[in-house]
Amino acid sequence: MSKKRKVFILDTNVVLHDHKCIYNFENNDVILPIVVLEELDKFKKGNDQIHYQAREFVRDLNKISGEKLFKEGIPLGPKQGKLFVATGKPFTQAMQDSFFEKSPDHRILAIALYVKEEFKTRVVTLVTKDINLRMKAKSLGLNSEDYTTDKVKDIDVLDKGVQIHEDFDPKAIESLYNTEGVTQEDFPIQQLPANQYFVLRNASKSVLATFDPFTNLIKRVEKQGAFGIEPRNAEQTFALNALMNQDVKLVSLTGKAGTGKTLLALAAALQQTKNFKQILLARPIVPLANRDMGFLPGDVNDKIGPYMQPLFDNLSVIKHCHNPKSRENILIEEMQRDEQLLITPLAYIRGRSLSDVFFIVDEAQNLTPHEVKTIITRAAAGTKIVFTGDVEQIDSPYLDKTSNGLAFLTEKMKGQDIFAHVNLIKGERSYLAELASDLL
Template sequence: MVRKTTKSDTPAKRTPKNSKKIFVLDTSVILYDHNSIVNFDEHDVAIPITVLEELDEFKKGSDTKNFEARQFIRFIDKKAGEKDLQDWISLNGGKKGKFKVIMNPEPGEVDANKVFGGKKNDHLIINAALLLAKTEKTKQVILVTKDINLRLKAKALGLVAEDYETGKVKDLDSLYSGKSQIEDFNQDSIDKLYKEHSVSIDEIKKANKDFTPNSNHFYILKGSKSSTLACYNPFNETLDQLEKKSYCGIKPKNAEQTFALHAIANPDIKLVTLSGVAGTGKTLLALAGALDQRRDFKQIYLARPIVPLSNRDIGYLPGDMKAKVDPYMQPLWDNLKFIKNQYKEADKEYKQIDDMVASEKLLVTPLAYIRGRSLSNVIFIVDEAQNLTPHEVKTIITRAGENAKFIFTGDIHQIDTPYLDEQSNGLSYLIDKIKGNKLFAHVTLEKGERSELANLANELL
């Protein structure tokens, strides 16, 4: 029979909140951010030996998680030098705390293996943290993990457990949308936009004293008699009127799609993010806008991360590598087919798209296939970017060479990758960190245009 946990079994609860802390890191945190060990300020960090054993399983491979594992192992090895890893080792002189590796202890009064049944690595990590909390009575011991279930188990046994907060968007409700609707905008300003299509921001602000523009921000401006769509151009310091234009046969169906296509087609904007639920047209708009600029770039990449179903590696699937990845790429081919079908087979545009695919000027590929490449003179579209970590997004963008444009699309509420959520995924992180930069534009697409049935599902199910 499992014994009920008592307050005396949970020394972490008795520690003053303002005391120096010890953070126990789970494997999920390290695979998310190999620099996590140095992100706890003056506090100490403990690494269960079980975590090192799990990292050993991840060190081989070309995925980001393999890179994170290798980098962390190298960091620990370099910092330790000739020192004993079971002793506290300084992370960065007096500026940071210390770290050490904690071994698997003999089960104490509370044994996670007995409580939850079965000898699992998660239970060994909990037991190690429990013993540390019992022996380090002057410090608060906190288990840090991105595994929700592990946090719940730890809390059930009296441990303080937290998510890893670095890189998370603090307030999802205030995440930058890239667009605003302004009522009672000066009608004379709107009339001038219709007449001249571009008006200096100083003149706009004189007539609209509360108007504060942001770089590449989009506006629905409503006056007393008419309304218009506009965007602030930070390069010319003007408010530019926008018109609905077709790109490769795709015409925007609402203001948001007009904004998105303008951002994609604007040569001064080098980084674009589009977020929205299924059916809002994110991928289709990105591809149509990119194809319309095919003469300005050497190549167009359309990529997405492969997230295997049921957490099984794609190696389990039948066929060669192409056969394994094709099902994951099919949504991208579907969007390309939709654009082709805007033309007749005899049209030159139809043949041009086929020729681009055949010559690999348009390349549909898994994201992992482009790692390590320098990307110059290309448009690079990353679909399903919400399934990337912040580090993966940074790694992709740092591959940008001359005349490169990057477009990230995704639905931040539909996460298929373990240990990521709406606040910690790479797309949310990118939108939050880069907003306001003149090289960047973002649009949150809210109105579904796929079908009435799709909209019904998004709204009610």
């Protein structure tokens, strides 16, 4: 090992978060504890994204494996460090005094302490997404940090989908009402990312507007409904504009519970049934309170049902906007019967090529950046994908506001001509739900 290089020791959850993680430490050396390989064996079989990550990592490791992996290390590529696999090490006295159980986490700590002692002239850091393990490491004098490669650097990007400007030039507002659009040269705002939304106000007038990257014009956004659902505030109006815009192929909608994210997406999809062969609604299954699906009674459909129920609830809201025998409700029933409208767990989507599909991914804050990328790359011609979620309500223990896939997507895609983002602020479910979301 080169003395100038740092040493990073990886926890299992880093590998399961990003199977390409070993290539993201520049010219520094990476150590993979043998315990990690042992734990990966438990995740090789299954349909969830975490199982996919485990399988892909093991395949990649197999390509570069060899005897040198355990002693000399194997170079990871040009201008990169080496990869080592470290075998088990004895517990130090400090560890024996603090931790009585020889769990996988503690065995990783033992290896990290051994490496730190072995290479005193180098900076040794344990990388883990487990906050508790980071605290344990620091209690033993070990450097420890989160895996930050795919963390969002500007978390405020979620709030920037809509800009509000007070005391705006009344002439500019008037021109938006009287013309098909205003050119960038005639618009008094310089920062104009593609599909940026604006609320422009002065003492007497206001207007909702957006920058259309295909015409290079700032245009007025008119209020429009979708399949019986009418927007109740400016953000919902913007959301429907993005959802109904055929030039926009990727949409992210963020906001707290009750702001109408999923409802608006579903209503817009139903309004555009002639443009798509199928409407797919999916969400990741993240059991609460550490209870796995196996604890639920019944067959696989019975187990999945409770996790999909919020999507069915949104569908019921739309159906109740119409007479039971109306053309709209008959259409919904026919689409469900013919599987043109399908509500399904996200894990069932992997491997498919989605063409001419309106695809809604709910609770996307529980996805990793790599999972979001995997989903988007399923999109074939004619497909539109909508991600909805609340970054304040993350159920995954290894994700937070800056590392979840929804925030990552919004930051990386901002400014692309086929992408639009809206952060919904005001809850419209009920006054009770709004109050609880704000105060509790």
